[in-house]
Amino acid sequence: MMQAYLSIGTNIGEREQNLRDAVSMLLAQDEIAITAISSIYETAAVGYTEQDDFLNIAVALETKLDALELLAQCQKVENDLGRIREFRWGPRIIDLDILLYNNEKYETESLIIPHPRMYERAFVLVPLEEIMTQKYVMLEGVLEALQALDIEKEGVKLWKKIATVEEFVPFES
Template identity: 65%
Template sequence: MNEVYLSIGTNIGEREKNLQQAVQALMEHSAVRVKHVSSIYETAAVGYTEQADFLNIAVAIETKLIAREMLDICQSIENELGRVREIRWGPRIIDLDILLYNQENIDTESLIIPHPRMHERAFVLVPLQEIAPSNGIVHEKATHTLQAFNIEQEGVKLWKKVDSIEEFMGN
């Protein structure tokens, strides 16, 4: 089985529901097993800042799929939930990014893993470190980077504490 970490974010509409629908779509896929979901963090927009704040989570999954197939699933979920790409780093109903795929380094035209900007983004590292504190890559990237960040200045705030997938899904 492959160990995969995703970042999921949203800043349009019913943000928590959007996150839940994305996780539900992952759970419904026969080749994906959702293992952990982080707490929900509210974060200020990065890049294009004239937009609403985001809700962000990290998700740990297991899958037999290769990385490219996992990317296809993520993009399919984005499309199903109504993702429209108009402005780079602009508002979005949902965004699923593959952060890590095992301990692999992948660099293709359509996919770079580890995610090339994850070490620059507290809104990715904070939830990721919550669900993967003993992962070597996460520890290496998060420890150094998060020490340099003032998390509150970076706009990352705990929005809702989550202790289980069931709690996240509202069950």
């Protein structure tokens, strides 16, 4: 099994429900097991700032999928939830980004891992640091990047504390 970390964000519609729906759709995949989920953080938009604030989480998972297959699953979740890409950094119902994959560096035309801008974004690093395991080598880079960012200035604030995956998305019997 491969270990991966995702960032999930939303700023359109029922934001918390959008996050729950994305996590539920990932959990429905036999090849994906979510092992941890961060609390929900609210953040002002980055890039194009004339839009509503985002809710963001990070998710740790184990998967049998290779990096490109995982990307395809993330894009399927986005499409199934109605993601429309009007312009870069624009509003979105859901956004799933692969941040880290099995402690590997990966670069193709469609996917770069570690995510190329994650170390510049407090809204990614704060939830990610909350769920990363100490054994993960990339954690050092995350902690260094967090220390370099002014979290308060970046506008990342805890929106809702989440303790477990089951609390966030109750499993159906």
